[in-house]
Amino acid sequence: DAGITQSPRHKVTETGTPVTLRCHQTENHRYMYWYRQDPGHGLRLIHYSYGVKDTDKGEVSDGYSVSRSKTEDFLLTLESATSSQTSVYFCAIRGTDTDTQYFGPGTRLTVL
C-alpha cells in the first residue's frame, strides 16, 4: 500500500459535463501519474507531474487537463466529458529512490 487514495471510486455522468477525479497521497512523493485502462489497450499515460505546478502530457492527453497545487493532490479534469472517456482511471506515484510506480485503487467513470 503506497498510501494512495482516489475519489470518487465510481462515477456516472452525462456527455458534456465537467468531471474532476482526485488522487491523494500521504508520503510526499514527487512524481504522480494518471493512466486510463481500457480493454485491448492496456494502461495508457494521460498526464504526469514531477512537482507542484509541474506537469507534462502523456500518450493520450487530448480532452484532459491536470493540476497539482500541493504535493499530496493530483487532479484530473475532463472539461466536457465524452462517451470515449468512459474508462477506469488509475493514479500512480513513483516510489522514493526507485523507478517503480505504485498504483491506487482506481476510479470507474461512465459517461452516458
Next chain:
Amino acid sequence: EDQVTQSPEALRLQEGESSSLNCSYTVSGLRGLFWYRQDPGKGPEFLFTLYSAGEEKEKERLKATLTKKESFLHITAPKPEDSATYLCAVQGPGGGNKLTFGTGTQLKVEL
C-alpha cells in the same frame, strides 16, 4: 515509439501445472522492465523490476527473467490464488519515468 506485446492473452492452468508468460518489447534504451499483477476491480500490484539482460528475480512461485528482446514470468506449481492478470511495462530513456504497458495475460488456475 516503445512497444510491449504480451502473450498469450489468456492462459488456463491446472493447479501445479507450471508455465511461462511472455513479454516482448521494443524500446530504444531500456531503463527498466516491470511486472505487475492485477486482480479484478483493483489497481496493479508491483511484482518485479528488471534492469539488464540476464537478470532474474524471484518471489514465491514467480520468477522473472530478462533478455535483450523479451522477458518471461515463470510460474512454478501455481495455485488458484495466482489467478490474475499479469502486466508487463517498459521504461525507455525519456524523462518523467514514463511506462509503456502491454495489454496483459489473464491467468486462471483451476483446482
